[in-house]
Amino acid sequence: MVLEIENAQPLVMTIAGLDPSGGAGIIADVKAFLHFECTPVAVLTSITFQNSEAVFGAIHESGDSLRAQILPLIQEKRIAALKLGMMPTTEIILEIAGFIRERQLPAPVIDPVFQSSSGYDLIEPDAIDVLRRDLMPLARLITPNIPEAEILTGVTIEDEQTMHEAAERLREMGARAVLVKGGHLIREFGIDASPIEAVDVLHAAGGETVFRGEWIEAPSVRGTGCMLSSAIAACLGQGLSLAESVRAAKNYVADAIRFVQETESDQVSP
Ligand code: PLP
Numbered sequence: 001m002v003l004e005i006e007n008a009q010p011l012v013m014t015i016a017g018l019d020p021s022g023g024a025g026i027i028a029d030v031k032a033f034l035h036f037e038c039t040p041v042a043v044l045t046s047i048t049f050q051n052s053e054a055v056f057g058a059i060h061e062s063g064d065s066l067r068a069q070i071l072p073l074i075q076e077k078r079i080a081a082l083k084l085g086m087m088p089t090t091e092i093i094l095e096i097a098g099f100i101r102e103r104q105l106p107a108p109v110i111d112p113v114f115q116s117s118s119g120y121d122l123i124e125p126d127a128i129d130v131l132r133r134d135l136m137p138l139a140r141l142i143t144p145n146i147p148e149a150e151i152l153t154g155v156t157i158e159d160e161q162t163m164h165e166a167a168e169r170l171r172e173m174g175a176r177a178v179l180v181k182g183g184h185l186i187r188e189f190g191i192d193a194s195p196i197e198a199v200d201v202l203h204a205a206g207g208e209t210v211f212r213g214e215w216i217e218a219p220s221v222r223g224t225g226c227m228l229s230s231a232i233a234a235c236l237g238q239g240l241s242l243a244e245s246v247r248a249a250k251n252y253v254a255d256a257i258r259f260v261q262e263t264e265s266d267q268v269s270p
Pocket of ligand 1: 019023116117118224225
């Protein structure tokens with residue numbers, strides 16, 4: 001007998017990789033879901049081997065394993081929102097796309113995960129084309145950083161104008177909405193500007209929104225892309241609009257970065 005437990009919280013699913021150190025991936029996703037009072041369910045795409053310094057390797061799940069993880073969950077409960085993180089192989093991407101196309105899973109918030117901050121490839125090169133072709137047209141939102149947006153579109157991003165161009169291109173490729181995150185642009189081009197501004201651009205059916213905030217420098221913070229996309233999915237699961245979800249998620253990540261920055265400055269002060 002299946003015991004149906006009443007659950008007032010929206011059920012939000014992450015399909016992502018395990019970073020055993022907890023800085024990024026599925027652990028960061030679950031933390032964000034809990035913060036926004038959602039009940040997490042988590043489907044694993046890959047076990048990576050890493051610590052705060054580097055990624056040392058990974059063993060990926062198969063398409064069959066993904067199916068076997070997802071089916072029992074969706075047979076029992078309705079998933080209110082879906083976040084997709086590390087999807088390392090063509091097989092995994094096609095399996096997930098099938099579930100979404102058959103409406104067994106909701107349109108996802110996709111965080112394209114291509115490389116770790118330390119430079120380790122987290123997706124096989126041929127899978128990027130499949131992500132672009134088979135998954136992006138199903139996206140509720142896609143949240144690339146600058147290098148990921150450049151790889152997906154071929155647009156060279158140098159400033160705010162080119163961020164908009166890339167966002168438009170990604171919408172033309174079929175994503176319902178696109179959030180291009182300017183963090184990497186600021187790291188490369190704006191370091192001597194004061195105060196440094198963090199700029200993200202959102203393109204959606206309702207128009208364009210530019211989010212501006214103070215850039216908070218905390219080089220050791222990892223997994224901010226995971227946190228942001230999961231927080232957005234959680235807020236969408238709670239019934240917030242897309243723009244409200246992005247705003248709330250950005251505040252959540254800014255607070256997390258500030259917390260690390262304060263902890264680090266406490267450690268260096270005498
Ligand atoms: N490992 C996993 C499983 C991830 O999902 C991600 C990013 O999404 C990373 C590593 C990379 O994180 P970082 O950019 O902080 O190195």
